[in-house]
Every structure is written in structure tokens, then in C-alpha cells.
Amino acid sequence: MAFDYKKEYKEFYLPPKNPGIIEIPEMNYVAVRGTGDPNEENGEYKKAIGLLYGISFTIKMSYKGSHSIEGYFSYVVPPLEGLWWQEGSRECIDYGHKDAFQWITMIRLPDFVKKGDFEWAVKEASAKKKMDFSKVEFFTYEEGICVQCMHMGSYDSEMETIQKMKKYASDQGYEPDYSHRFHHEIYLSDPRRTAVEKLRTVIRNPVRKINDRR
Template sequence: MAFDFKKEYKEFYMPKNKPMIVTIPRANYIAVRGQGDPNEEGGAYQKAISVLYAVAYTLKMSYKTNYKIEGFFEYVVPPLEGFWWQDGIEGIDYDNKSTFNWISVIRLPDFITKKDFEWAVETASIKKKMDCSCAEFLTIEEGLCVQMMHIGPFDDEPVSVALMDKYLE
């Protein structure tokens, strides 16, 4: 059975629908940075997501190629995660999504090295006929965080963010 991050790390990937404190450990990710409205049809965010998944699935399916990753075991590609902010404002202006900055990420299993990542970027670019060079190997240690499950459209996220802010107080 394939390793599943959502099942093995439920506290990070299956949070409750109310705010809670978690400590997110150091981990490696495939990351793409950008700016703009995530809802823009054919925009930078949608292109970034395509790159993330192209590289993620190239790594996941590497065992079916001649490229061998040391310590590889089958796994489920972890869920998409992201960091969002706007420069020069307090909080978030959800009515002005064109000013969003973001880093979207997909967690990598610990056995994936930067060398493996670079192979996957090059292979995905060729196989998918798309430029994946904007992807980066990023190590993040988030540490102490507040999180909760948001269910519903992105436009309704301010309610969840407000609940987390209140919990922090």
C-alpha cells in the first residue's frame, strides 16, 4: 500500500473545522512563486499549479523509468498547500486578488534529493512539453501555527481566517 501523507500526518493534512495549534516540522517541497488573482483563467496561478503537479507526478512515477531514486517507496502525492500575502496592507484585501503574492507547494517525501528534483523538472518539461523551470526545491520549517479546515469556496475564506485570528487572541 502506498504511503499517504494525509493518513500518516492527519494533524497537518486533515485538520478539524475549528482552529487548533500545530507545530509543522522542517520538510522539503516543490514550490512555485507568483503574483496575481488565483481565479484568473489561464493566469499565473493556474500555470503554476500545472507545473507543480507535472513535477510531483514525474517524481512519483520515477520508479517506472530508468531513473532510480535511492530509498524510493510508493506514495500518494500530498495535497496542494500555499502561502498567501499582499504587500503594503494590514490583513488581506480579498476584493483585490490581483495584488496577491503566493508560494504554492507540494510536500516531497524525505528520500527525494535536490538532484532527484532537478531530474524531475527537466523530465517533466520534456515529457509535458511545458517549461517547469520556475519550480524550486524549497525547505520550510513553519514551526508553531494555527490551522483549521476551510470548506467551501476561496471567496468564503475570510470567515475561517477571522476564526483563526480570534483563536490567536
């Protein structure tokens, strides 16, 4: 049976609806950076998602070709994720001005995927799909301590959940820490096939102990 990150690491991908504090280890991703409204038809964000899945599935199916990845095992491609911010603010996201969004959209890579394997996948996908994958990067993110929660419903209603998370963190002696980290979302539902009220999104925001300022 294929290894499923959502099931094996439920603490990262299937948190409860109530906020909690969690420490996230360093992870590697296939990622694309961009700006603009993610809902724009044929926009930069939607094109970026196509690039991510092109590389992710090239790596997943590598065992069928000539490139051997050391330590490879069968796995389910992890869910789509995103880091979001706006110019001048990593904490206060204005959902009324989505055209001002800056983002890094990404999909987790298994730990056995090294930089050389990633570079092979980019060349392989470029040749087979006749597409430009030059925007795709091997991205390492050390997230650290965060407040995390499962958000149910529309993406536009996330602020209510975010405020609940912020209050919980404060009550536990934590404060926001966006000095080098970002608002993070993990998408567990396909909005094309899921009713809005049933959409599940993991929301994760960086925090630090109030007495641990540096």
C-alpha cells in the first residue's frame, strides 16, 4: 500500500477544529513563487499549480523509467500547500485585495528526493510535456513553532478562524512571529468537487513564546 502523508502524519495534515500549538520540522517542497489573485482564470497561480503537479508526478512515477532514486518507496502525492502574504505585511492579509497577494505554492517532497533527483525531474518533465518548468524550485522550509487549526468552509471566511487561533496562542503565552515565516495553508479538498461549506483547509501561523523575543 502506498505511503500516505496525510494518514501517517495526522498531526500535520488532520488537526482538530480547535487551535493547538505544534512544532513543524524542516521539509522540502517543489515550489513556485508568484503574485496575484489565485482565482483569476488562466492566471499565474493556476498555471503554477500545473507546474507543481507536473514535477510531483514525474518524481512519483520515476520508478517506471531509467532514473533510480535511492530510497524510493511508493507514496501518495501530498496535498497542495501555500504560503501567503501581501506587500508590507505577512500577518494581516486583506482578502478584499487578492490581486495584491504574494505566494509560494508548493507540494511536499518525500525525504528521499534530493536536489539532483529534483533537477532530473525538471529536465524529464520539460522534455516529455514540452513545457517551461523554469519557475519551479527545490524549496526548503523550516517552519518551527506554529499555532494550527482545521478551517471548515470558504477561503474568504478564514479570518474568523485566524482570529480564534491568535487568541488561543496569546492565551498560551505565544505571539505572532512573521520575521522570516508566513501564513501557511494546506488544501485537503478540491474546490471544483467540494461544496464550499465542506472545504477543509489546514491553517498554520508562526508564533514564538512572548518571552523569547530575539
